[in-house]
Amino acid sequence: MNLTLRDFDWHRWRLVILGGAIIGTILICAIFAPWIAPYSPYDLDVMTMLQSPSGEHLLGTDELGRDLLSRTIFAARISMQVAFIAAGVGLIFGTLIGVAAGYFGGLVDLVLMRFMELLFSFPAILLAVVLMASLGTSILNAMIAIGIVFIPGFSRLARAATEVVLREQYVESARAIGMSHRRIVFVEILPNILAPLLVEAAVAFSYAILLESALSFLGLGAQPPEPSWGNMLNTGRGFMTQAPWLSIVPGAAIFLSVLGFNLIGDGLRDVLDPHMKE
Amino acid sequence: MITLSGVGKVFGQKRMFGGSSEFAAVSNVSLSVARGQTLGIVGESGSGKSTLLRIVLGLIRPTTGTINIDGQDIATLPRRDEKAFRRKVQPIFQNPASSFNPRQSIGAILRAPLEVHDIGTRQSRPDRVAKLLVRVGLPVDYASRYPHQLSGGQKQRVAIARAIILEPSIVLADEPTSALDVSVQSQVLELFRETREAMGLTSIFVSHNLAVIRQVSDTVAVMRLGRILEMGRVDDIFANPQHEYTRALIDAVPDHAAIMARS
């Protein structure tokens, strides 16, 4: 029953492929920004400020004469980095904590989960702001702060999934063979809880971008002259009537990336779920 | 070889203001299994038979009583001896659908016990696995397949392979054929019998199916609500059940041979 041909089930993976295409494009922009962007994102030219989209500046210029298209492309770097690092931090630490709580139970579970609930009870943005207040306002700190915001959510998911897998007979069999705790966790449990965690991670990516935008909007996170979609939105606010494109473009960029990640997340959920029914 | 004395297991806790959620899954069970023999434990749901099996496997600690396996009291087994114990006593579980890690290939699943107990080398293990697959009647290339690609009967064969790969002296089976089709069931039971004989295994076979118990056991214990009601040689129990519950069980089974003979 080995699939030797390339009879790939396109239909089943359609959402993931679509979302993947969007994110793939954004990633390429982010990685190859210096080669793709027509101008440098920092080049000021007060003479050409607030120009509407034209042949020379495809998306127009901002209040300091910088090419909007180039700034948007470079800003993708920030957003993608934040998305991956924050989601990564949340996923790794959240899973560690959740699996430990689920596997060992008892006091470990009690202490870990109460602490998670404490973090969870803060509204995301508030928590991120508080964390950055103590860590300092750099992009790296923004990524860590957002990652920390995600940890409780992942830990809850990982713990629930671990509890389900613990009841499965193959874990009992593993114990009966005399397998060590470490091996059981890494070989029997982790691979089998990966599915819901990956789906959550996809959603976390999109949420990370939104949070970063909010943080830079508030003046934390990426500092000028670094372009980030969030701080571009912030400055664009002041020029809504004169130069609406300054808000629309970064807004559209955020929308597309969130859409892309959500499509991947939804698609993964569909792929992994009705697996059983067919 | 296996001796249980006054074994009991109570689940739940006493509550603070009177009353409790405690219940005794197993009460005062004493039995023994001679080397090379098979004890069949028969009982309906809630009889405690599966809990008892897990106690003997060392997966659940008994609340009372002693369990003596080949001279060792496993209830008080020190940690470092646990692993050696596990080599001697292996389980075969019921549900083929969930007995294996879906993410591991059959080969990996069978190699695992060898790896855990440091038997053989990376080169020699696949060989041993291959020989074992042949022995349980499966093609050697199944080692690269995954559990979902196997039928229920094939999975139970792998379960038997996994149970014997460490060459244990004792095998404890919990309803290994209950989820299988009738035609497959007899094949798997036959494999179990062959293996038992070839390896001189001592075993305990738990089931709610009286016909299977009759087929497989040398001695039988009838359990109900955590207690053993009756125990003895299989032919005696079936021909001359002493306890009325045993009689009720035997009468309740719709048996086509008896019915055809009767009418």
Next chain:
Amino acid sequence: MTEPRQHALPDGLPTLRIRDLSIEFQRRRGAPLRMVDRVSIDIWPGEIVGVIGESGSGKTLTSLATLQMLPNRAAIAEGTIHLDDIPLQDRSERDMRALRGDRIALIPQDAMQSLNPTMRIGRQVGEPLELHSGLSSQRARQTVRKLLEAVHIREPEKRVQEYPHQFSGGMQQRAMIAMGLALNPQLLIADEPTTALDVTVQAQVLKLLREIRDDKGASIMFITHDLGIVAELCDWVYVMRNGQIVENGPTRRLFMAPQADYTRMLLDATLSIHTKPGVAQ
């Protein structure tokens, strides 16, 4: 090859007549998969018919087709199903709903899954009555109590107020049977109703089904993989394998002189509590 059939009426119609029924499963790519192939089954009034087969034999699909409750991708490719003189195979959903519960009732395998955990037993068992008969709730309550008595649930006035989780497995199954009986159906389709039950409880349920046939003259289609049950309960047996009927006949004849190899294989493989290992039957 017509063997004498006790319940057959020389001038009448069978309660259920399935003729050359084929069910196909639509795959996303490739030709449709034929799961049931030209199956013909007759069930006469007051007859208990056993449909025996292993997993994948198509026995459950056949029963679902009768109720027009096939899963999404499956459909009747050819053949007819008649309840008395009413054709079922093309019947509209609305018309089927009128029949379900009223003239054909299903007793599913796992009662616990089929019962609504948040609805009291009394109300659930009475649901068919509400839907089909429009009885006043007073009369419905009385009928429900009588039904629970009929299935030997003790203290029905008390049980009526309870929730499914307060019932034991056997009682849940009997409650499902009560629900099935509510409107006095002509045909009861029981799909492995005792598989999840203890053997002593199973014996009671089988006895109950026989009573229902004796007292109300209902026909029963009993789907199972257990030859012992068939021997005890059924008048006529159909043996299914891979979507086809391999053999059918009166129970006694089938067991004593099976004609198909598959039937013989099933009989040989079935363990009896009275045989010793290694002794041929």
